[in-house]
Amino acid sequence: MDPNEALEHLLEVSDEIRLAVVVEAGEAVATNLDDDEAAQEIAQLADAMLAYAGTLRRDVEMRQVRATTPEGDVFVAREGDRAVVAVAAPGSLAGLVRHDLRTLLTSLPRRSRSAVHA
Numbered sequence: 001m002d003p004n005e006a007l008e009h010l011l012e013v014s015d016e017i018r019l020a021v022v023v024e025a026g027e028a029v030a031t032n033l034d035d036d037e038a039a040q041e042i043a044q045l046a047d048a049m050l051a052y053a054g055t056l057r058r059d060v061e062m063r064q065v066r067a068t069t070p071e072g073d074v075f076v077a078r079e080g081d082r083a084v085v086a087v088a089a090p091g092s093l094a095g096l097v098r099h100d101l102r103t104l105l106t107s108l109p110r111r112s113r114s115a116v117h118a
Contacts, residue, residue, distance in 0.1 A: 003030035016092035046085035
């Protein structure tokens with residue numbers, strides 16, 4: 001499944017996810033945003049969140065991060081050079097969102113060069 005198909009599937013099965021960006025090697029490769037620049041900024045923020053979390057736990061590879069705000073939760077999941085960042089509605093079930101993001105990541109081919117929009 002290519003990143004756009006995987007993202008489309010994620011958005012179909014998850015009522016909780018408002019927006020998402022699929023990232024490969026630090027670049028946004030699929031998103032449901034209309035703004036490519038915003039998608040790239042979100043991709044960079046996801047990398048920064050994982051990097052910062054890694055400084056807190058140097059003994060393990062940081063593969064997921066969750067930040068909670070009054071407007072909703074931000075989730076970042078990474079597998080190798082691929083990641084997905086998603087914003088979920090307030091009160092979303094964190095375990096379900098993390099499962100959906102991991103499922104998206106495992107459905108992707110190792111590398112792709114897809115268009116940015118889903």
